[in-house]
Amino acid sequence: MPRPIFARISRPALSHNLDVVRRRLDAARPAGKPARVWAVIKANAYGHGIERAVAGFGKADGLAMLDLSEAVRCREAGWQGPILLLEGIFEAADLDVVGRYGLTISVHHPDQLALLGHARLARPVDVFLKLNSGMNRLGFTPDAYAGAHARLVALQAAGTLREVGHMTHFSTADTGEGISAQLEVFRRATAGLPGPSSLCNSAASLRYPEVAGDWARPGIALYGASPFADESAEALGLAPAMALKSRLIGTQTLRPGDAVGYGGVYRAEGPMRIGVVACGYADGYPRHAPTGTPVVVAGVRTRLLGRVSMDMLAVDLTPVPQAQAGAPVTLWGDEGLSVDEVATAAGTIGYELLCALAPRVPVHFEE
Ligand SMILES: *Cc1c(COP(=O)(O)O)cnc(C)c1O
Numbered sequence: 124m125p126r127p128i129f130a131r132i133s134r135p136a137l138s139h140n141l142d143v144v145r146r147r148l149d150a151a152r153p154a155g156k157p158a159r160v161w162a163v164i165k166a167n168a169y170g171h172g173i174e175r176a177v178a179g180f181g182k183a184d185g186l187a188m189l190d191l192s193e194a195v196r197c198r199e200a201g202w203q204g205p206i207l208l209l210e211g212i213f214e215a216a217d218l219d220v221v222g223r224y225g226l227t228i229s230v231h232h233p234d235q236l237a238l239l240g241h242a243r244l245a246r247p248v249d250v251f252l253k254l255n256s257g258m259n260r261l262g263f264t265p266d267a268y269a270g271a272h273a274r275l276v277a278l279q280a281a282g283t284l285r286e287v288g289h290m291t292h293f294s295t296a297d298t299g300e301g302i303s304a305q306l307e308v309f310r311r312a313t314a315g316l317p318g319p320s321s322l323c324n325s326a327a328s329l330r331y332p333e334v335a336g337d338w339a340r341p342g343i344a345l346y347g348a349s350p351f352a353d354e355s356a357e358a359l360g361l362a363p364a365m366a367l368k369s370r371l372i373g374t375q376t377l378r379p380g381d382a383v384g385y386g387g388v389y390r391a392e393g394p395m396r397i398g399v400v401a402c403g404y405a406d407g408y409p410r411h412a413p414t415g416t417p418v419v420v421a422g423v424r425t426r427l428l429g430r431v432s433m434d435m436l437a438v439d440l441t442p443v444p445q446a447q448a449g450a451p452v453t454l455w456g457d458e459g460l461s462v463d464e465v466a467t468a469a470g471t472i473g474y475e476l477l478c479a480l481a482p483r484v485p486v487h488f489e490e
Contacts, residue, residue: 126401126434127370130480131457132171133489136364137179140345143360144328148339151332158335159184161207161321163342164193170407170480171346171365174200175488179364180345185227187340191220198224207251209340210261211235218242229253229290231261236274239283247285250275251321256308258294265312272316288319288337296327297350306334326350329359347456348473349463356461365477366456367408367484371420371448373399374440383437384429389414396440400452403434407479408454412436412469419453419460421446 141162148158162183168176173193177200180186185205186197194206211228212218215238221228222244230236231253239250252272255262263271278284291309293302309322320336325344328335330351343349347363349356356363377383377391398420404410408431416427418436423443427436440446455462455476462473469476 125485127372128401128406129368129485129487131366131368131487131489132175133362133364133366134175134179135489136347136362137171137176137345138182140347140361140364141180141183144325144339144341144344147329148332148335151335158332159338161185161187161205161338161340162345163187163209163324163340164197165189165209165342166478167193169342169346169474170477172486172488173197175486177202178490185338191217194226195220195224205249211250212238214238215241218244221248222246227251229261230271230275231255231263233267233271236271239278240274242283244283247279247282249286249288250284251288251290251319254289254291254309254312256291256293256305256312258292258305260292260294262291265308268312269316286318288321289313289316290321290338290340293322293324293327296324296330297352302327302331302334324350343474343477346477348461348477352467356463363456363461365462365480367402367406367454367480368457369400369402369452369454371398371438371446371450371452372401372435373448374446375399382429385432386430389429389437396444397428398438398440398443398446398448398450398452400436400438400454401434402436402452402454403432405433405481406484407476407481408436409466409469409471409476409479411471412465416468417460417464419458421450422458424460 160183162180164176165188173196187207189210207227227249229251253262275287296302321338323335323339325341328339328341347361375397377395379393381391383389402408410431418438420443425439425442455465462476466473466476
């Protein structure tokens with residue numbers, strides 16, 4: 124028998140979450156002008172698998188990612204719609220693939236403009252010029268934007284490019300600071316320039332749907348996790364697309380003062396039973412999750428104890444005294460335990476846990 128750990132990934136949940144985000148966007152727009160949605164599937168679709176994401180997001184208007192090989196996998200999985208490379212190309216050879224597979228590329232750096240200037244593409248491609256509106260990650264500064272745009276328009280006239288759009292990325296859409304300063308920079312830099320716009324990640328799509336422009340770019344919400352620290356995925360109407368499940372493979376009875384796991388960092392205060400779960404950091408469970416991190420055993424919420432090992436972790440069986448080896452365990456994404464709650468307990472965000480699901484964990488795909 125294989126180790127009892129597995130991830131359950133739900134196609135209906137992926138599709139449902141896309142609908143939820145789309146409804147939010149469209150409710151803020153004039154009737155008959157629906158938003159187009161790039162479903163962001165970078166990092167192996169946030170751990171869910173490219174092919175499964177292609178199946179789940181069949182009704183998206185486009186798919187967006189960073190990795191050329193993931194883009195090619197989408198085409199091979201039958202996706203015929205637009206595909207956006209969020210970081211564009213990294214070297215000249217990438218342009219061959221871009222032309223051959225009809226990919227849309229972000230252009231965020233002068234080197235990419237130079238490469239496009241020499242490109243001999245199989246067919247004209249669409250681009251989104253990226254503005255650094257204040258996040259200071261990727262993109263042209265407002266001062267350089269018009270010049271970069273003029274070069275793209277020249278390449279459009281020369282037949283290298285088809286559509287030239289505009290994109291930017293908000294750094295504080297999930298906080299009280301909001302997006303107004305960056306939005307103002309974007310509006311000023313793109314004023315009077317033709318072409319579609321793309322502004323909003325999940326947080327901005329959900330909180331500021333009215334500014335989404337022509338194409339929204341939600342990621343995390345599509346997987347059923349929240350982009351916000353102060354609003355749960357459940358409250359947003361999102362359904363977890365990934366559940367990490369396992370079983371108890373052992374139990375121990377402790378006396379007061381007995382220590383649990385490496386470093387003996389948890390010590391029993393009184394007599395207690397603990398369970399040992401087949402799940403460790405080599406499965407993608409965060410090693411830095413502390414004692415107290417929520418875990419569900421046999422349908423009952425309890426807590427992690429001591430340090431997470433490579434292949435195992437220990438849980439308190441005090442609230443589930445009947446639990447024996449073989450009892451089912453939910454690490455996240457089911458039975459009311461969200462990945463965001465586990466992430467918060469571990470001092471990180473749901474994104475990191477989903478992306479870190481290890482290749483060794485078998486996936487059960489619910490079609
Ligand atoms: C990752 C990413 C997104 C999606 O962000 P979420 O917070 O997961 O919704 C959108 N746009 C760009 C450029 C990204 O890198």
